[in-house]
Amino acid sequence: xxxxxxxxxxxxxxxxxxxxxxxxxxxxxxxxxxxxxxxxxxxxxxxxxxxxxxxxxxxxxxxxxxxxxxxxxxxxxxxxxxxxxxxxxxxxxxxxxxxxxxxxxxxxxxxxxxxxxxxxxxxxxxxxxxxxxxxxxxxxxxxxxxxxxxxxxxxxxxxxxxxxxxxxxxxxxxxxxxxxxxxxxxxxxxxxxxxxxxxxxxxxxxxxxxxxxxxxxxxxxxxxxxxxxxxxx
Numbered sequence: 211x212x213x214x215x216x217x218x219x220x221x222x223x224x225x226x227x228x229x230x231x232x233x234x235x236x237x238x239x240x241x242x243x244x245x246x247x248x249x250x251x252x253x254x255x256x257x258x259x260x261x262x263x264x265x266x267x268x269x270x271x272x273x274x275x276x277x278x279x280x281x282x283x284x285x286x287x288x289x290x291x292x293x294x295x296x297x298x299x300x301x302x303x304x305x306x307x308x309x310x311x312x313x314x315x316x317x318x319x320x321x322x323x324x325x326x327x328x329x330x331x332x333x334x335x336x337x338x339x340x341x342x343x344x345x346x347x348x349x350x351x352x353x354x355x356x357x358x359x360x361x362x363x364x365x366x367x368x369x370x371x372x373x374x375x376x377x378x379x380x381x382x383x384x385x386x387x388x389x390x391x392x393x394x395x396x397x398x399x400x401x402x403x404x405x406x407x408x409x410x411x412x413x414x415x416x417x418x419x420x421x422x423x424x425x426x427x428x429x430x431x432x433x434x435x436x437x438x439x440x441x442x443x
Contacts, residue, residue: 230268233258233259233260233268233269234269234275234278234279234282235282236257236258236259237254237257237258237269237275237276237278237279238279238282238283238327239257240253240254240257240258241276241279241327241331242324242327242330242331243324245330245331245334246276246331246334246335246342247334247335249272251265251272254272254275273341276331276342277341277342277345279327280327280328280332280342280345280346280349281345283327283328283349284328284345284348284349284352287328287349287352287353288352288353288356290308290311291308291353291356291357292356294307294308294311295307295308295356295357295359295360296359296360296363300369301360301361301364301369301370301415302411302412302415304360305360305383305407305411305414305415306407306408306411308383308387309386309387309390309404309407309410309411310404310407312326312387312390312391313390313394313400313403313404313407316390316391316394316395317394317400323394323395323397323400324394324395325391325392325394325395326387326388326391328345328346328349328350329346329388329391329392330391330395332345332346332349333346350384353384353387354377354380354381354384355380357379357380357383357384358376358377358379358380359376361374361376361379361380361383362376369415370415379414382410382413382414383410383414386406386407386410386411389403389406389410390403390406390407393406
């Protein structure tokens with residue numbers, strides 16, 4: 211799930227037509243490094259090679275530019291998940307492909323681990339900014355939906371038990387993704403997080419030859435029936 215990062219400096223003040231998509235990537239990387247509040251217009255100007263008037267003309271103000279980078283990140287994440295999940299590979303392999311792609315994004319070569327752009331930046335701003343909160347919710351729901359579609363197909367093909375809930379499994383699969391994002395920023399190694407992802411996939415898919423059990427059923431929280439006591443005679 212990687213779109214590349216800036217590799218060279220650009221001259222300042224170029225018009226919008228020069229490469230708006232690359233400018234969005236560069237702005238995203240600046241926000242990713244410093245967070246929304248910690249990234250100044252000067253930092254965005256330096257990252258994109260565009261002066262302030264050019265930035266305003268191309269993307270509006272800093273807030274509008276940040277929202278654009280969130281939209282672009284969510285769309286890229288959705289497309290990457292679709293490529294990993296909706297092929298012919300078995301469910302466990304498809305899930306691991308999503309997590310491996312995410313770890314490649316969270317651990318850029320030669321750099322400090324940066325985690326997930328959406329969670330790492332939008333979660334901080336979402337409490338005070340309704341638009342960012344909506345983007346965050348939309349992004350999480352989008353990723354849940356991709357997992358859920360794959361689980362529905364796995365269920366139809368017999369890879370998952372008929373009693374399993376694709377919607378619940380999707381939330382669990384997303385929770386693993388969030389864990390990788392947060393713990394990568396906290397200093398966990400890529401190897402340890404790969405092991406975490408593998409354990410999560412085993413939990414969802416079950417041991418080889420077995421289907422997931424009742425923890426993922428469509429009726430969570432149902433208490434087991436109390437044993438009947440024989441009457442004394």
